[in-house]
Amino acid sequence: LAKTTQPISMDSYEGQEVNITCSHNNIATNDYITWYQQFPSQGPRFIIQGYKTKVTNEVASLFIPADRKSSTLSLPRVSLSDTAVYYCLVGDDTGGFKTIFGAGTRLFVKA
C-alpha cells in the first residue's frame, strides 16, 4: 500500500485559497487518491476522490499530475469552519483502506 507524506500543519486566513499537497511516490496503477476532513471529536468525513487529472465537487478540487506521484487538495475561499485535519490516503482495489491515515495536515484558518 502506498505511503503518503503531507505537511504537518498550515495556516491561512478567511477568504484565501488553500492548497495542501500530498506525496505518494510509490502509488500503484490501481490506486485511487482520497482526501478526508476531520473536526475535533468527530470521525473523518470524505471530501473528494480522484484517479488522475482534476476532480471538482462542491467543496474542493483535487489536482493530480500525470505521474500521479503527488496530489493537491484545493479549498477555495476558506472560512473559520474549515479549520480541521485533512488526510490524504491512497487505496487499492483489493484490501480497501487498511493503510493508516497518518497524522494528516492540521489547517488553521484565522479571521
Place this chain on the structure above:
Amino acid sequence: GAGVSQSPSNKVTEKGKDVELRCDPISGHTALYWYRQRLGQGLEFLIYFQGNSAPDKSGLPSDRFSAERTGESVSTLTIQRTQQEDSAVYLCASSLGGSGTGELFFGEGSRLTVL
C-alpha cells in the same frame, strides 16, 4: 439508522478490566473497519471485515484485542485486561464494498479512558 453508530460514546475503566465497544454500520455496507486514534495523532488501522471473508487482523496491536462481526451487521471490538496505553478514541467505519475506491463513513467514535 442513517449513519454509523458507535456505543458507548465514552467509557472510563480501570486498568485490567475488559471493555467491549460496539459498531452498527450503515445497512448494506459489506466492509467494516476499526481504527484507533490517540490524542493528536492520526488513525491507526486495527481490523477489517469484508462480507463473509476472513477478517484482516493485521493491525491489532496485541492478543488482548479482538473483534467480531455477525454477517454484515454489528461488530464488537473487545479489549481484554486494559492498559493505560489503550486510552484512545476507537473509530468504526463502513463502506459499500471493500474497494479502495469507495467512500468510508465513520461513526463518532468511542472514547476509552483507562485509569
